[in-house]
Amino acid sequence: MSTPPWKRSAAGANTFDEGSGAVLPTIYERTTGAAIAAGAMNLGQGFPDAEGPQWLRQAAADAVADEATGPNQQYPPGIGLPVFREAVAEHQRRHYGLQLDPASQVLFTTGATEGIAAIILAFAEADSEVLTFEPWYDSYGAIVALAGAQLTSLPLSAPDFRPDVDALIGQISEKTSMILLNTPHNPTGTVFTPAEMQKVIDAARAHGVVVMCDEVYEHLLFDGAEHTPILTLPGADEVAVAVSSVGKSFSLTGWKVGWVTGSPELVNRVRGVKQFLTFSSAPAYQWATAQGLVDDRGFFAEHRAQLTSTRDLLIEGLQSVGLTTSNPQAGYFVLADISPISDLPADEFCRRLNNEVGVAAIPVSSLTKQNEASAELDRLVRFAFCKHRSTVETALERLQADLPLK
Ligand SMILES: Cc1ncc(COP(=O)(O)O)c(C=O)c1O
Numbered sequence: 001m002s003t004p005p006w007k008r009s010a011a012g013a014n015t016f017d018e019g020s021g022a023v024l025p026t027i028y029e030r031t032t033g034a035a036i037a038a039g040a041m042n043l044g045q046g047f048p049d050a051e052g053p054q055w056l057r058q059a060a061a062d063a064v065a066d067e068a069t070g071p072n073q074q075y076p077p078g079i080g081l082p083v084f085r086e087a088v089a090e091h092q093r094r095h096y097g098l099q100l101d102p103a104s105q106v107l108f109t110t111g112a113t114e115g116i117a118a119i120i121l122a123f124a125e126a127d128s129e130v131l132t133f134e135p136w137y138d139s140y141g142a143i144v145a146l147a148g149a150q151l152t153s154l155p156l157s158a159p160d161f162r163p164d165v166d167a168l169i170g171q172i173s174e175k176t177s178m179i180l181l182n183t184p185h186n187p188t189g190t191v192f193t194p195a196e197m198q199k200v201i202d203a204a205r206a207h208g209v210v211v212m213c214d215e216v217y218e219h220l221l222f223d224g225a226e227h228t229p230i231l232t233l234p235g236a237d238e239v240a241v242a243v244s245s246v247g248k249s250f251s252l253t254g255w256k257v258g259w260v261t262g263s264p265e266l267v268n269r270v271r272g273v274k275q276f277l278t279f280s281s282a283p284a285y286q287w288a289t290a291q292g293l294v295d296d297r298g299f300f301a302e303h304r305a306q307l308t309s310t311r312d313l314l315i316e317g318l319q320s321v322g323l324t325t326s327n328p329q330a331g332y333f334v335l336a337d338i339s340p341i342s343d344l345p346a347d348e349f350c351r352r353l354n355n356e357v358g359v360a361a362i363p364v365s366s367l368t369k370q371n372e373a374s375a376e377l378d379r380l381v382r383f384a385f386c387k388h389r390s391t392v393e394t395a396l397e398r399l400q401a402d403l404p405l406k
Contacts, residue, residue, distance in 0.1 A: 008146055043391075046332045056289075075279065086102045107274060110282065112214065116140065117143045122272065124144055124177050128149045137182060138367060151369060163190065179210075187335060244261075318396075365378045
């Protein structure tokens with residue numbers, strides 16, 4: 001009998017235990033559960049402990065309460081409210097000079113996660129091969145497995161975690177259906193250069209491969225780093241679709257408002273899958289998000305400055321206890337190599353860090369293909385800095401008091 005879809009997706013996300021047959025919650029939920037149980041500071045799951053802008057939350061409240069100005073609360077169009085699609089198009093024009101037709105080139109999705117699922121299910125044929133870099137956002141592995149395709153991943157290597165694009169392209173074969181990119185990248189913070197992305201596009205065009213580019217960290221950039229949306233590059237519209245969402249940009253991860261953009265033809269194919277996943281959702285959040293995308297009232301710059309400051313605090317603190325750290329250009333996370341202070345495997349280190357020191361973090365090996373993390377990735381631990389300064393300070397005090405863990 002062939003492997004049932006639930007087992008394939010769970011194995012793809014490293015949440016299936018062959019021995020007991022149990023499907024576990026994702027690494028993010030497990031980490032947060034263990035942090036709550038141990039009273040640990042949660043630098044594990046990547047959600048902010050501050051709420052997004054009050055004026056935007058008020059817009060959502062108005063959108064629910066105010067029948068005269070907000071949307072109605074019934075099923076919105078599957079493709080998304082017109083005001084939302086127009087706002088995404090306006091955002092892409094203002095920030096990146098991209099011209100998109102809101103009627104045919106923007107698709108609302110329930111978070112980027114639904115967009116990723118719909119894109120992969122639309123383009124990854126069963127038994128085909130999908131290429132990506134690892135570590136990755138865990139839904140990639142799960143959905144590729146659900147599609148019945150095979151994932152091949154190449155490591156982003158320390159110390160700078162730059163992608164070896166030539167090696168990725170070298171893996172393209174007749175079986176390859178898709179390439180999954182993520183820039184700015186979770187969890188390394190790597191921002192892909194236009195030249196790196198252009199090489200991928202050119203190869204994808206030459207081989208008839210579809211490229212998904214996950215851009216959810218597009219506004220979380222530090223030290224002058226610049227994000228290049230894939231659709232701004234020559235030839236990209238023939239082969240690429242981009243996915244983004246409001247969760248990271250506005251610190252509103254629970255809203256689950258996302259969008260897919262690309263050529264009318266490719267977006268239409270994604271829509272063909274998306275309409276049978278959720279069909280549609282969240283009219284009030286779509287409406288409110290539209291207000292924020294058209295005018296962020298300075299939030300993006302303010303947020304970047306706050307994140308830069310907590311990133312620096314975390315890096316300095318982790319280095320002060322002997323860890324070697326990454327210096328991320330973007331995103332929510334610092335990667336720390338535990339080799340200088342511990343011989344434990346990263347997953348065991350994280351378990352003890354949570355229970356004995358009171359700090360939750362995530363072993364990077366859980367964001368790789370099951371049981372195939374390279375020795376180097378297996379030494380890395382991911383710490384989130386999208387937290388209150390006081391949360392990071394308390395976590396660092398605990399590390400300073402209670403490390404090393406041998
Ligand atoms: C790279 C990446 N893509 C997608 C998502 C999910 O986005 P959303 O919450 O909008 O579904 C995340 C969330 O952590 C992420 O890190």
